[in-house]
Amino acid sequence: MNEPLLEKIRRLKERRNAVILAHNYQPGEIQDLAEFTGDSLGLSIQASQTDADVIVFCGVRFMAETAAILSPDKTVLLPEKSAGCPMADMITAEQLRELKRKHPDALVVCYVNSTAEVKAESDYCCTSANAVEVVDSLPADREIIFVPDQHLGRFAAERTGRELILWPGYCPTHVVITEQDINIARQKEPDAVVMAHPECTEPVKHLADELLSTGQMLKSAAKSEVKRFIIATETGIIHSLKKQNPDKEFFAASERGICPNMKKITMDKVLWSLEDMQYEIVLPEEIRIRAKKALDRMVEILPKV
Numbered sequence: 001m002n003e004p005l006l007e008k009i010r011r012l013k014e015r016r017n018a019v020i021l022a023h024n025y026q027p028g029e030i031q032d033l034a035e036f037t038g039d040s041l042g043l044s045i046q047a048s049q050t051d052a053d054v055i056v057f058c059g060v061r062f063m064a065e066t067a068a069i070l071s072p073d074k075t076v077l078l079p080e081k082s083a084g085c086p087m088a089d090m091i092t093a094e095q096l097r098e099l100k101r102k103h104p105d106a107l108v109v110c111y112v113n114s115t116a117e118v119k120a121e122s123d124y125c126c127t128s129a130n131a132v133e134v135v136d137s138l139p140a141d142r143e144i145i146f147v148p149d150q151h152l153g154r155f156a157a158e159r160t161g162r163e164l165i166l167w168p169g170y171c172p173t174h175v176v177i178t179e180q181d182i183n184i185a186r187q188k189e190p191d192a193v194v195m196a197h198p199e200c201t202e203p204v205k206h207l208a209d210e211l212l213s214t215g216q217m218l219k220s221a222a223k224s225e226v227k228r229f230i231i232a233t234e235t236g237i238i239h240s241l242k243k244q245n246p247d248k249e250f251f252a253a254s255e256r257g258i259c260p261n262m263k264k265i266t267m268d269k270v271l272w273s274l275e276d277m278q279y280e281i282v283l284p285e286e287i288r289i290r291a292k293k294a295l296d297r298m299v300e301i302l303p304k305v
């Protein structure tokens with residue numbers, strides 16, 4: 001650990017009355033630095049409740065945008081401007097408007113991994129932790145459009161028995177985890193529980209024992225009597241899993257499961273972010289207000305687990 005750098009960050013954080021939030025896929029040292037680590041839902045709730053003046057969001061752009069939408073009176077900083085989510089960019093607001101024109105009576109649920117403009121076109125937002133509960137809460141006689149992740153959409157459709165109109169988006173980090181990876185990992189660790197993220201492909205999900213958001217994986221591992229786990233999601237989460245459960249073992253289903261955008265945040269960039277108050281997330285007010293309606297519903301509908 002780089003102590004002088006850490007000390008500078010701590011001092012500056014105090015001076016700015018800032019809070020550092022980090023997603024579970026962040027590099028280990030960034031997770032250790034943050035006041036709060038969590039999944040997209042947990043971090044959105046933290047961002048909406050903090051009394052800090054500044055939120056340094058260690059994650060990707062849509063997460064920092066979500067914090068800025070929910071907390072308009074705060075300054076939200078993303079330490080690396082180019083940290084985006086390729087899945088969020090797989091649907092534009094115009095493409096969603098076109099889909100809505102084809103299904104004029106449908107309600108729109110968008111995964112939080114989406115742009116602010118797409119959220120503004122949506123009725124509800126959800127995360128992987130509450131996609132099932134959000135879809136389940138919708139009137140049975142309404143069609144539902146679900147964007148952009150087809151894999152999370154199929155998971156929500158399967159669990160709720162609802163038919164969803166899906167968009168063919170996907171997470172490039174999760175789709176490279178294969179059935180073969182799970183089978184090989186199970187051969188090596190036959191007693192392990194396999195936890196997979198709903199962004200994984202359907203064959204991988206059907207081989208898993210539990211399908212959970214990253215925050216739910218942390219809760220489930222802590223509660224479980226089991227000592228060995230195979231983790232099918234971005235490998236950054238293994239850091240927190242090991243730290244919070246020193247008596248248990250965690251194996252990545254695939255070392256290819258790395259999100260390059262999540263790894264763009266470094267300690268130096270966190271310091272520069274606080275020094276220069278960059279990169280501030282600023283959204284057009286008209287988009288922010290419309291997107292907030294969908295996001296408010298997301299933070300109200302809590303997952304059952």
Ligand code: 13P
Nearest residue numbers: 039040041127128213214
């Ligand atoms: P959660 O941490 O909400 O499960 O999300 C995973 C993800 O891909 C975030 O980009």
Ligand code: SF4
Nearest residue numbers: 085086087171173259
């Ligand atoms: Fe986007 Fe996938 Fe990276 Fe999450 S892991 S930020 S969904 S590319």
